[in-house]
Amino acid sequence: MKSKEVTLLVLDNQKHFDEYLVRLGKDSFHEIHLVQNEREIRERLMLLNGDEKVCIVVHAFYQDLGGIKNFQSWGIVKDYPLLSYLYATDGNTDTVKEMMKENELDEEEVYKYHKVRAVIENDELEIASAYEILGEKSIDSIIEEKNYDYVIITALEVEMSKIRDIIEEQGCYDDNESHVVYYGRFKDAPDKKVIYVSQLETGMIDASILATEMIIRFSPKYLIMSGVLGGRPNKTELGDVVISKQIFTVDKGKLKNGKLEKEIENVYTGGAITQKIETAKKHIKRFLEDEFKTGLGQFNIHVGPVACVRQVIDQDGYFESNIVGVDRKAIALEMEGYGIARACEIVNNKKTKPLIIKSVMDNTKDKTDSSKDLAAWTSAQTIRFLIKENLI
Structure with a gap:
């Protein structure tokens, strides 16, 4: 087989990959992709085109065989029995094989990096296509059979990174060239399966489009939005969790004589x-404070109305002037929740329940991103608690 017909996935670290890319022959293959963990391997496999031939090169890591140990423990070979792979080293191949025997690892041939291309060109490996590796079933049908009750959407990657911490990922797919959709199980409740995905852009429009796609595709019982928001000044603290009872907009209406006559859009998300x-609430609060570990965390849980706006707010007095007048009990504002809740209201006969769980990263004035990481964490951990305790 011509090496130009083959895509290589190289399990390695960035520094070593960059150093040995020339020895592999970076222009001799169809494509070469660095993968650094199990998730990236599975994700890259799902993104392959049907006829694309693929082989994995596993860097042995000469000192402790960490690459081989990880690869054998992840179950990749079991899950994809037609996937070709080989072990490579920049050290002594006989030494690596002896170490494999001593560590009771599955013994395989080990190659020097500059030999990889020759192994493929000489047909020493049977290299299958993505279609053969993944099987005849479409990724769609595989996922739809799994019966997912939960879909989690975030607007930002920092928010999604905290969601990843509470989920054991099982795979991903991308069939519309836009969103990569991941699926897995909650670590604290492995019987509960979940789909999770991030928006391409922040805001209400992207949220409603993505929510609609997820509802039509998977018909989940719950559509959960996790992330960060702006809290009501003097009523909320950084890291506080906000769960919406209703979501309303404040910037739709008729502009007349320089004044906006507001037309309020509202979706009830309580029940x-x-x-x-x-x-x-007190149990969630205790859970967050225990998990925060420093002893300094004191997080409140707010359940109430949330405003949805179409711009980032960094203005003193905005909340009191524009939000409280619409709903005196409003506790926070954000940019996506109405789109999520509205999709649940009009798609799939309301069978999917919206749940907006976001945490305070600022109080809509003197805005910085310094508390974004904390807020994303308390939001994700609240979802973790609700799942763990079977509240949802």
């Missing part, structure tokens, strides 16, 4: 779920 959450 049995938020009642259960209100009952459990």
Whole structure:
């Protein structure tokens, strides 16, 4: 087989990959991609085209065989039995094989990096296509069979990074060249399966489009939005969690004589779920403070109305002037929730329940991003608690 017909996935670290790319022959293959963990391998496999031939090169890591140990423990070979792979080293191949025997690892041939191309060109490996590796079933049908009750959407990658911490990822797919959709199980409740995906852009429009796609595709019981928002000044603190009872907009209406006559859009997101959450607020608070570990975290849980706006707010007095006048009990504002809740209201006969769980990263004035990481964490951990305790 011509090496130009083959895509290589190289399990390695960035520094070593860059150093040995020339020895592999970086222009001799169809494509070469660095993968550094199990998730990246599975993700890259799902993104292959049907006829694309693929082989994995596993860097042995000469000192402790970390690359081989990880690769054998991840179950990649079991899950993809037609996937070709080989072990490579820049050290002594006989030494590596002896170390494999001593460590009771599955013994395989080991090659020097400059030999990889020759192995492929000489047909020493049977290299399958993505279609053969993934099987005849489409990724769509595989996922739809799994019956997912939960979909989690975030607007930002920092928010998604905290969601990843509470989920054991099982795979991903991308069939519309836009969103990469991941699927897995909650670590604290492995019987509960979840789809999770980030928006391409922040804001209400992207949120409603993505939410609609997820509802039509998977018909989840719950569509959860996790992330960060702006809290009401003097009523919320950084890291506080906000669960919406209703979502409303404040910037739609008729402009007349220089004044906006507001037309309020509103979706009720309360009910049995938020009642259960209100009952459990002190338990959620204790859980967050225990998990924060420093002993300094004191997080409040707010359940109430949330405003949805179409711009980032960094203005003293904005909340009191523009939000409180619409709903005096409003506790926060953000940019996506109405799109999520509205999609749940009009798609799939309201069978999917929206749950907006976001945490305070600022108080809509003197805005910085310094608390974004903390807020994304308390939001994700609240979802973790609700799943773990079977509240949703």
